[in-house]
Amino acid sequence: MGICWCKEKHEESESYFPQSNNDNIDNAIQSITSTVPSEYYLEGAEKGCPDSATVDKLVLETLGIIGTLVDNEQEPPPSMLRLHNIADNEEGWIQVVKSMVNVIPMTDPLGPSVITLLLDDCPLPSRESVLKVATMFNLSAQSAFAGRVNAPMQRNICVVLGCIAEKLAGPSSLGILSESTLDYLIINLKPDTDPHVILFSLIALEKFAQTSENKATIIRRLQNELYCPVSKLEAWINEEHFVKRQVGFCAQWALDNLFTMENRKFSYLTVNNAHINAMLNTGDVSEYLKISPDGLEARCDAYSFESVRCTAQADSGVWYYEVLIITPGVMQIGWATKDSNFLNHEGYGIGDDKYSLAYDGCRKLVWYNAKSEPQPLPRWQPGDILGCLLDIDSQQIIFSVNGHNLPPCTYVFAMAKSGFFAAASFMSFQQCRFNFGAEPFKYPPALIYSKFNDHGSLGPENRKVMPRHIYLDQLRQQSVREDSCTLCYDKKASVRLIPCEHAGFCTSCVGQLSECPMCRSSIHVVIDENT
Amino acid sequence: MAALPRRIIKETQRLLQEPVPGISAVPDDSNARYFHVIVTGPEDSPFEGGLFKLELFLPEDYPMSAPKVRFITKIYHPNIDRLGRICLDILKDKWSPALQIRTVLLSIQALLSAPNPDDPLANDVAELWKVNEAEAIRNAKEWTRRYAMDN
Numbered sequence: 001m002g003i004c005w006c007k008e009k010h011e012e013s014e015s016y017f018p019q020s021n022n023d024n025i026d027n028a029i030q031s032i033t034s035t036v037p038s039e040y041y042l043e044g045a046e047k048g049c050p051d052s053a054t055v056d057k058l059v060l061e062t063l064g065i066i067g068t069l070v071d072n073e074q075e076p077p078p079s080m081l082r083l084h085n086i087a088d089n090e091e092g093w094i095q096v097v098k099s100m101v102n103v104i105p106m107t108d109p110l111g112p113s114v115i116t117l118l119l120d121d122c123p124l125p126s127r128e129s130v131l132k133v134a135t136m137f138n139l140s141a142q143s144a145f146a147g148r149v150n151a152p153m154q155r156n157i158c159v160v161l162g163c164i165a166e167k168l169a170g171p172s173s174l175g176i177l178s179e180s181t182l183d184y185l186i187i188n189l190k191p192d193t194d195p196h197v198i199l200f201s202l203i204a205l206e207k208f209a210q211t212s213e214n215k216a217t218i219i220r221r222l223q224n225e226l227y228c229p230v231s232k233l234e235a236w237i238n239e240e241h242f243v244k245r246q247v248g249f250c251a252q253w254a255l256d257n258l259f260t261m262e263n264r265k266f267s268y269l270t271v272n273n274a275h276i277n278a279m280l281n282t283g284d285v286s287e288y289l290k291i292s293p294d295g296l297e298a299r300c301d302a303y304s305f306e307s308v309r310c311t312a313q314a315d316s317g318v319w320y321y322e323v324l325i326i327t328p329g330v331m332q333i334g335w336a337t338k339d340s341n342f343l344n345h346e347g348y349g350i351g352d353d354k355y356s357l358a359y360d361g362c363r364k365l366v367w368y369n370a371k372s373e374p375q376p377l378p379r380w381q382p383g384d385i386l387g388c389l390l391d392i393d394s395q396q397i398i399f400s401v402n403g404h405n406l407p408p409c410t411y412v413f414a415m416a417k418s419g420f421f422a423a424a425s426f427m428s429f430q431q432c433r434f435n436f437g438a439e440p441f442k443y444p445p446a447l448i449y450s451k452f453n454d455h456g457s458l459g460p461e462n463r464k465v466m467p468r469h470i471y472l473d474q475l476r477q478q479s480v481r482e483d484s485c486t487l488c489y490d491k492k493a494s495v496r497l498i499p500c501e502h503a504g505f506c507t508s509c510v511g512q513l514s515e516c517p518m519c520r521s522s523i524h525v526v527i528d529e530n531t
Numbered sequence: 532m533a534a535l536p537r538r539i540i541k542e543t544q545r546l547l548q549e550p551v552p553g554i555s556a557v558p559d560d561s562n563a564r565y566f567h568v569i570v571t572g573p574e575d576s577p578f579e580g581g582l583f584k585l586e587l588f589l590p591e592d593y594p595m596s597a598p599k600v601r602f603i604t605k606i607y608h609p610n611i612d613r614l615g616r617i618c619l620d621i622l623k624d625k626w627s628p629a630l631q632i633r634t635v636l637l638s639i640q641a642l643l644s645a646p647n648p649d650d651p652l653a654n655d656v657a658e659l660w661k662v663n664e665a666e667a668i669r670n671a672k673e674w675t676r677r678y679a680m681d682n
Contacts, residue, residue, distance in 0.1 A: 123605070124603055124604075126678050212560070239569050487538065487629065489541045490536060513595075
């Protein structure tokens, strides 16, 4: 399960952040905070802002606790609630940003995700607070060079910039991407900068480019450099250094999707996919996941919990695939049927319903139906190989990390006995590479098994991983027939509703309704005019 | 590539060709289900002169379920909370698949003209709106000036 609070659950209760009405929160807070003075987790809007040491401490506490949270129905940790309250006024929001930038260490695999999470759940900053933050960091070409002595801080600044750019896409984002901010980010792309800083500078540029004027500015700027710095970084795509490799992946994605250069061919046109018969399915993925041109590597840079299934299906026998872990954070990788839903905005993914089962080697948990079971393995690291074995005949799934097997899992088979796909969900800034058997396995299981690459088949169109803008352009050129259903515009309008006599819908839309979409009177009879 | 329903393609084409006065809704470059929306504050309301940014997302089963809409610009309004969530019946139980992005945004614009403190989301704002409307309107104007105007 991804981590995501405010969106759904508070929507249902239709209330603000818990302030008075919720006894169980108070109890939860009491139980966690019995050892600290109660005013530390003061509820309600903050008047003024606590000192920076207190906020620093709250940020670190949130970071420490977040990897242990496994239930979205649970209240956010008190330290996080307090940070939300502090961030409710301008001074407080700026202090929270400052503390995150100063104290989040490079070594914590969840650091950048926590920055994103906290900023996403905090009330939105005003334009002035954002500009004040930009001034406070004093970003420029000089500060990029001077900042090299403190790479963690520069990385955190870039994560914050990316979040702000995404949240305030539009006129405010234009204001923040001043010439000196752009200088700062572009200088950071120099190959001798710390690769973490390069990575998050690139991601920040990507988020700024969500505003089209910014995108044009960034492209102009990249073209004016003697060698386009992003093109240079694209060469890192096969680096052994796992952070550099992420830079290469993001650079290639940016050049294909955002910063398109005239003399560069799109990678989906140059990649050789001839030997690949099974890949991640570009038609069966939540909307923000980035998929490599060969269809085997995926990455999420959005704050939602992005998911994907593979193209090939397993119905009987024993199947195996491997995943190269590139980032050490939260991913839930395993098996899912088509009944498993991708609720990326609510934080639900593979292993969070009855039709999927997954392992998350960051929190060391096996997930089924949004419940988790701890596993006695070390936290996974970049370079680790996750093995996913599906034995449909004896109804078990066995995960392994670098050849060490976890105990077999059986839950999912109560709901499904066939129709399984390799599937995975990604928290922000996570990346991994799938091997469905086109390459030799590192830790092949000892029993007889099948590989998707031997059994799958892909038509020439299906093996193309097209950049979204090209795909969407093709879609928008489609025309819609005049006599189509006024709800889906997909099928022919053919039915009339009784008693209200409204018409203009197709049978499959009406089949999902109990009352007329026009007048809300209940539908007693549906007359199909075609028959 | 996740197939985009024709309904969304059709609505997007129409929004771009015949925009609604006072409302701009532009699909995201990389996600055709996500719209960047700007609503101008209606005349003769405390929000007049403001430009309010919203995000609108069409969920998987749209139009069978309602779009998710949220104010991004801070706004002082009894039916909009501090995270920008909107209390509006057609976004909840009164949704009908015959409604569209266009009609939803018009309803939101209408909500700015006619706040409804008896069906509140932002409790303290609604409270003030009921007991001291003049002060609430002053606050709303002040927030509009601070957060929804360019300078």
